[in-house]
Amino acid sequence: MTDFGTAGGAAGRDGFAVIPVLDLRGGRVVRARRGERASYAPIETPLAKGSEPGVIAAGLLRAWPARRLYVADLDAIIDGAAPDLASLRAIAAACPGLDLWVDAGFSRRESVESFLAEGLGRPVIGSESQTDSALVTSVGERAVLSLDTRGGERLGPDSLHDDPSLWPRDVITMTLASVGAGTGPDRSALMAVQARAPGSRVYAAGGVRGPQDLRALVGAGLAGALVASALHDGTLRREHAAEFA
Numbered sequence: 585m586t587d588f589g590t591a592g593g594a595a596g597r598d599g600f601a602v603i604p605v606l607d608l609r610g611g612r613v614v615r616a617r618r619g620e621r622a623s624y625a626p627i628e629t630p631l632a633k634g635s636e637p638g639v640i641a642a643g644l645l646r647a648w649p650a651r652r653l654y655v656a657d658l659d660a661i662i663d664g665a666a667p668d669l670a671s672l673r674a675i676a677a678a679c680p681g682l683d684l685w686v687d688a689g690f691s692r693r694e695s696v697e698s699f700l701a702e703g704l705g706r707p708v709i710g711s712e713s714q715t716d717s718a719l720v721t722s723v724g725e726r727a728v729l730s731l732d733t734r735g736g737e738r739l740g741p742d743s744l745h746d747d748p749s750l751w752p753r754d755v756i757t758m759t760l761a762s763v764g765a766g767t768g769p770d771r772s773a774l775m776a777v778q779a780r781a782p783g784s785r786v787y788a789a790g791g792v793r794g795p796q797d798l799r800a801l802v803g804a805g806l807a808g809a810l811v812a813s814a815l816h817d818g819t820l821r822r823e824h825a826a827e828f829a
Contacts, residue, residue: 627816696709
C-alpha cells in the first residue's frame with residue numbers, strides 16, 4: 585500500500601468521494617494516458633459500448649455508485665473552444681441527479697458566469713488555463729480549483745500553487761503525468777497541498793490503481809479521488825464501494 589502517513593484533513597468530516605472521470609474530445613469520450621492529450625483515442629471499455637458521453641457516464645455509474653462526475657472538455661482546454669454543452673446535457677440526461685464538475689479551460693469570468701447560467705454543473709478552474717489569480721478569487725466557492733502539474737512542472741501561475749488564501753475550499757491536485765499510468769498517486773504533491781491548507785478538501789487526480797490507493801488516501805485525510813483507468817480496467821469495482829461510502 586502506498587504510505588501517505590496520517591495527515592489530517594477535511595475527509596473525516598465530509599466523507600471520502602470517489603469521482604469517476606470523463607475526458608471529452610470531439611463529442612466523444614477518449615482514454616487519457618499520462619497527460620499526452622494529442623494521442624488520446626476514443627475509449628474502448630468493458631463498461632459500455634461505443635464512446636458516446638451519456639453511455640459511458642452511465643457505464644461508469646454501474647461500475648461505481650458515484651454522486652459526482654468530473655468532465656474534462658479537451659476541445660475547450662486545448663483549443664479554446666466553447667464548452668461542449670451538448671455532451672454535458674447528454675450526460676445529465678443519462679444520469680439524472682448527478683453532480684458534474686467541469687473543466688472547460690475557463691480563463692475569463694464571463695465564460696464561467698455563462699456556464700453557471702446553463703445549470704449543468706460546477707466549473708473547475710484549472711491552473712494551466714490561468715495567467716494570474718484573478719479568476720479564482722473572483723469566482724470563489726462557486727468553483728473548484730485544479731492545481732495542475734506535468735512531470736513535476738507547475739502549470740499556471742506560481743501564486744495559485746503557493747498561496748492557499750487564494751483557494752476555494754475544494755482543491756484538486758492534478759498530476760497529469762500520472763493519469764492512466766498506473767504509478768500510484770503523487771504522494772509528495774498531495775501532502776504538500778494538504779500541509780498548506782489543512783482546512784481544504786483536497787482531491788487526488790492521477791495514478792489511482794485500486795482500493796489500496798484509496799485506503800491510503802483516506803488515511804491521509806484526503807477528501808476524495810478522481811478515477812478513470814482503475815474503473816475501466818476493473819481493478820476498482822462496485823463491490824469495493826461499501827468500504828468507501
